[in-house]
Amino acid sequence: MTVKTAEDRLHDVAIIGGGVVGCAMFRACVLAGARTVLLEKGGDLLEGASKANSAILHTGFDATPDTLEVTCMQRGYALYRDICENMNLSVMKTGAMVAAWSADDIACFPAIMDKAARNGVPVKQLDAQQARLREPALSKDVRGAVLVEEEHLIDPWSAPLAYARQAVENGGTHLCRARVESGVREGNVWRLDVAGKPAVRARVVINCAGNHGDLVEAIARPSPFTITPRKGQFVVFDKTASDLFRTIILPVPTALTKGVVVTRTVFGNVLVGPTAEPQTEREFPTVEHDALEKLREAAFRIIPALRDHDVTTAYAGLRPATQFSDYQIEALPTDGWITVGGIRSTGLTGALGIAEHVVGLYRAHFADPSPLANVVVPSMPNLVEERPRPWMQPERGPIVCHCERVTEHEIEAALTDRVLPAGTLGGLRRRTRCMMGRCQGFYCTRRVMELAQSHLPGLVSPTGKGRSDV
Structure with a gap:
């Protein structure tokens, strides 16, 4: 008996790009009832544009009225406020x-x-x-x-990681180090050629590739926008x-x-x-x-x-700026393709709204699956200062990163997580805040490396052996 892998199973949807928009899209498609795979070229999620932003949850007060951007931003703002408490995600009202x-x-x-x-x-x-x-x-x-x-601050990494985690816990598949190099439409199915992995097959592809969005778009058509x-x-x-x-x-x-x-x-x-x-x-x-x-x-x-x-x-x-001021989101019904490009700096706020909008396009043009029942809702570890953190607990164990007060247990938990483990050193930092404080890892790097060495492929060991391409 041959067991099919995640790569050669036929998916309803393949999402290219594991940034904040791709993670929100992953969640929305899975919860909508579509068999979904997320493909990220980096060693972990949020390795591209989404790893660096100002972490503001925007009201959209200064967005251009009557645009898709402001519609998605304001819907994303509302959806985040709806789900953040149950997922233990931060929201800090500052104005x-x-x-x-x-x-x-x-x-x-x-x-x-x-x-x-x-x-x-x-x-x-x-x-x-x-x-x-x-x-x-x-x-x-x-x-x-x-x-x-009504402007707020949020944790810019725990939020998209929560979206991806919920997708995986409800049956979605994600692949990192999965750079899509080309694709071909065979009948009503896309075959995506992924570097170093078997081809991925899906009925519909959603392009959420961020700064590479126009290059990925060329798989389906000459890109109508330039990044x-x-x-x-x-x-x-x-x-x-x-x-x-x-x-x-x-x-x-x-x-x-x-x-x-x-x-x-x-x-x-x-x-x-x-x-x-x-x-x-x-x-x-x-x-x-x-x-x-x-x-x-x-x-x-x-x-x-x-x-x-x-x-x-x-x-x-x-x-990922384009020559256009608005988001570039479009369904190509005859091609089994949805374009999500030019999301720029408002993507953190807009992501959930963008995902909801795209699921609407998917239902209108491709398929209308039944939404999942009995949805699993994950609760994220807290990294923000205004709430209790693990180092405050009596049984906290050793603290590894004293600048950010990150415990050894937090690092080990991020590396061994059964659902969404850290795949790179940057991913570990985004999950725990280790090495991100006043000393920038000067004092804690050796211990962090010791803990991570057996979990992160190619990581340089404390003795200097190994590769550093992570």
């Missing part, structure tokens, strides 16, 4: 202020408030005194602000700065970017960024000294007291 620093900024307020009203988001204009009363650490140069009370990755660099200030303010501080946006944001994180840091730099490189965003210095100076102009606090680290991410 946001669009701060004005000049008369020109003030002149933009009526348009900002009109757009918010058209999007159904309540906002309030503050004068300079009111803005500083809410956030005393703001520079005295502030001229006023538009207050958006020009937009690099965003960030600096992260030490946890000592987190008590300076609470509200997310936004600039007046431009046509290209929302501008430099100053915000706390649910992990207790202060985040400043991003830049907005178009580039051709799709894989490896670099950080540059001059850009980071400009971010620091921008932060000091907004909250002068940040000068007294150290920068812990810096990082960069790539957003």
Whole structure:
């Protein structure tokens, strides 16, 4: 008797790309009743654009009205609020202020408030005194602000990992290190050629490939959009700065970017960024000294007291921008294909709404399966500072990462998880926060490597043996 593997089983849906949108799509398709496989080219989920973002749950107050983007964002916002408690996912209400620093900024307020009203988001204009009363650490140069009370912060990695976990626990299949190199439509079935693995067969393919979306789209047709990755660099200030303010501080946006944001994180840091730099490189965003210095100076102009606090680290991410301002989502009924491209920086908020919209396209054009009954709902480990964490428990065991207070048990649990184990060192960091603190792994790396060595393929051992391509 031959047992079919996940690769050669016929699936209803194959999703290409395991970022936040792909993970949300995975969950939605599985819960809708479709036999679904998620294909991710990296060694773990969230290895691409989704590993670097500002972790804000947006109301969509400043999105272009009557677009698919704002529709999906606001639906995603509502769906996240609906599921977060049962899944033990964080949501921290902070509010946001669009701060004005000049008369020109003030002149933009009526348009900002009109757009918010058209999007159904309540906002309030503050004068300079009111803005500083809410956030005393703001520079005295502030001229006023538009207050958006319902903006929130979330854990940007636990959320999509929860979506993928729920999909797997309810019968979905995910494959990492599964780069789709080509595909061919044979009758009503796609055969996707996957590097180093047997071909994957599915009736419908959903392209959620992020920064590679136009390249993957070429499997089905000449891509109607071109991805020009937009690099965003960030600096992260030490946890000592987190008590300076609470509200997310936004600039007046431009046509290209929302501008430099100053915000706390649910992990207790202060985040400043991003830049907005178009580039051709799709894989490896670099950080540059001059850009980071400009971010620091921008932060000091907004909250002068940040000068007294150290920068812990810096990082960069790539957003899959296209020549179009709206999301590029389209069903190709005769080709068994759904395109999900150009999701850019609002993907974290929009992901659940995008997935719901695409499942609607799937039902309208391809199949109408019966939704799952008795759905398994996972509960995620807590990584955020405003809730109790494992290191606080009496039987916590040894602490490995003292900067982030990560226990040995947490690391071992992430590596041996039967459903969605960490597949790379980056994946381990995103599941536990190890090596992400003030020392950036200087003190804990050796012990983390000892614990991870037998679980992560190709990891360099503490003695220097092995590969480092993880």
